[in-house]
Amino acid sequence: MIGRILMAVFSLCLLLATPALAHFGMVIPDSNLLGRPGVVNLDFRFWHPMEGQGMNLVKPAEAGVFTKGKKTSLLTALKEKKVNGFTTWQGQYRVKAPGDYIFYMIPQPYWEPSEDCFIIHYTKTVVDALEAEEGWDEPVGLPMEIVPLTRPFGVYAGNNFCGQVLYKGKPLANATVEVEFYNADGKLKAPAGAYVAQLVKTDANGVFNWSMPWPGWWGFAALHTAEDFKLKHQGKDKDVELGGVFWIYAHPALSSETGR
Amino acid sequence: MRQATSVIFFCLIMAVAGLAQAHRTSVYAYVEGGWIKGEGYMPGGGKVSNQPVQLLDAGGKVLAETKTAQDGSFSLPVPNGQPPFQLVLNAGAGHRATFDLKPADFGVPEKPAAAQKPAPAAKQAPMAGVSAPELCVLVQQAVEKSLAPMRAQLAEMTARSEKASLKDIIGGLGWIAGLLGLAAYLKARKMAKGAR
Numbered sequence: 018m019i020g021r022i023l024m025a026v027f028s029l030c031l032l033l034a035t036p037a038l039a040h041f042g043m044v045i046p047d048s049n050l051l052g053r054p055g056v057v058n059l060d061f062r063f064w065h066p067m068e069g070q071g072m073n074l075v076k077p078a079e080a081g082v083f084t085k086g087k088k089t090s091l092l093t094a095l096k097e098k099k100v101n102g103f104t105t106w107q108g109q110y111r112v113k114a115p116g117d118y119i120f121y122m123i124p125q126p127y128w129e130p131s132e133d134c135f136i137i138h139y140t141k142t143v144v145d146a147l148e149a150e151e152g153w154d155e156p157v158g159l160p161m162e163i164v165p166l167t168r169p170f171g172v173y174a175g176n177n178f179c180g181q182v183l184y185k186g187k188p189l190a191n192a193t194v195e196v197e198f199y200n201a202d203g204k205l206k207a208p209a210g211a212y213v214a215q216l217v218k219t220d221a222n223g224v225f226n227w228s229m230p231w232p233g234w235w236g237f238a239a240l241h242t243a244e245d246f247k248l249k250h251q252g253k254d255k256d257v258e259l260g261g262v263f264w265i266y267a268h269p270a271l272s273s274e275t276g277r
Numbered sequence: 278m279r280q281a282t283s284v285i286f287f288c289l290i291m292a293v294a295g296l297a298q299a300h301r302t303s304v305y306a307y308v309e310g311g312w313i314k315g316e317g318y319m320p321g322g323g324k325v326s327n328q329p330v331q332l333l334d335a336g337g338k339v340l341a342e343t344k345t346a347q348d349g350s351f352s353l354p355v356p357n358g359q360p361p362f363q364l365v366l367n368a369g370a371g372h373r374a375t376f377d378l379k380p381a382d383f384g385v386p387e388k389p390a391a392a393q394k395p396a397p398a399a400k401q402a403p404m405a406g407v408s409a410p411e412l413c414v415l416v417q418q419a420v421e422k423s424l425a426p427m428r429a430q431l432a433e434m435t436a437r438s439e440k441a442s443l444k445d446i447i448g449g450l451g452w453i454a455g456l457l458g459l460a461a462y463l464k465a466r467k468m469a470k471g472a473r
Contacts, residue, residue, distance in 0.1 A: 115303070150321040
């Protein structure tokens with residue numbers, strides 16, 4: 018009996034909590050600017066970044082780095098790490114030369130019962146090494162991706178982030194882009210559900226704009242239901258939500274008082 | 278006509294120079310096979326050609342000098358003396374870029390542990406024309422090279438020993454079954470004899 022009540026309460030909580038949470042594939046480096054040759058440490062997860070609620074990320078289908086027109090896989094070297102009991106992955110890449118390094122992840126399809134669909138978030142972030150500042154605007158060639166039009170490093174809080182959403186390499190008009198802050202230490206509390214995941218749509222050219230109000234990592238997830246395939250769950254065909262996710266770091270705006 | 282051409286040329290040069298002014302310059306280098314190899318470049322694209330590069334020691338003394346090539350690249354032999362060193366690319370008017378070469382770049386630990394016993398090789402006088410960091414790299418490479426087959430062999434042996442133990446178990450079981458079978462056969466024969 019108690020078990021049944023607990024189950025009901027749990028289900029209710031899930032039902033109530035779900036609408037406010039947005040799913041985000043995450044690829045977060047320890048720094049997005051590298052002043053010297055060295056190692057980039059990467060954190061791969063599937064998360065609700067504002068609420069800090071984890072999900073299990075099974076070993077991705079692919080994880081790698083794209084630079085100077087070439088892809089290098091980092092998949093075999095990924096190490097599993099439990100965070101709050103959820104599976105995440107740690108990666109490492111040694112940068113030897115100047116360049117812009119686009120780190121990306123293709124996860125396995127994630128079954129989301131509350132949305133009755135599978136989710137695949139193609140996730141990217143850019144690290145600039147030794148002031149190369151070249152190559153950040155190149156598409157990796159993922160089925161769904163955000164190509165930054167704002168150079169995605171050396172950006173202050175309050176700056177505008179402009180990106181173009183590509184679906185199968187072509188601009189995607191009228192697409193929904195969810196925006197969420199990576200509330201890593203959980204200090205920030207959204208005043209209402211609508212503030213957790215904010216939302217913007219792309220124009221006719223697949224372009225969107227967003228001003229990041231405070232410093233930290235900001236995630237952009239362009240969403241689109243796959244048109245040409247479905248995946249089976251318990252023998253039934255289910256929709257697949259494709260996401261093109263991009264992560265960008267906003268530095269604290271400088272203060273004229275401290276000069277920093 | 279000639280004047281017009283020179284005016285156009287002058288404007289072109291000014292335009293190119295103006296473009297360069299808008300850029301920053303940057304320099305980086307790595308150590309490979311006894312050489313410091315590097316490149317002068319502009320963030321966002323472009324190479325810094327035909328500009329002087331100096332290698333300084335920790336005290337700011339110039340150890341070596343060269344110029345970047347058309348593609349921005351340059352190389353200098355690893356100098357005698359102790360790292361850290363600093364590379365300075367001076368592309369004129371506020372276009373000075375530096376890059377620090379740390380001891381680790383030469384395969385030398387940042388803070389040599391005092392407790393560490395000196396290796397026998399270190400007691401010998403360094404070979405003529407080979408600097409300490411260079412020697413360090415050479416030794417590291419040599420050790421790595423000679424260790425590689427041993428590592429492979431060790432890995433193979435480990436793998437084989439695991440396989441062998443499985444074989445041993447099956448073999449052992451085979452022996453037990455065989456001996457039991459023999460015993461049963463002998464016993465059966467004895468019983469058959471007795472019955473006769």
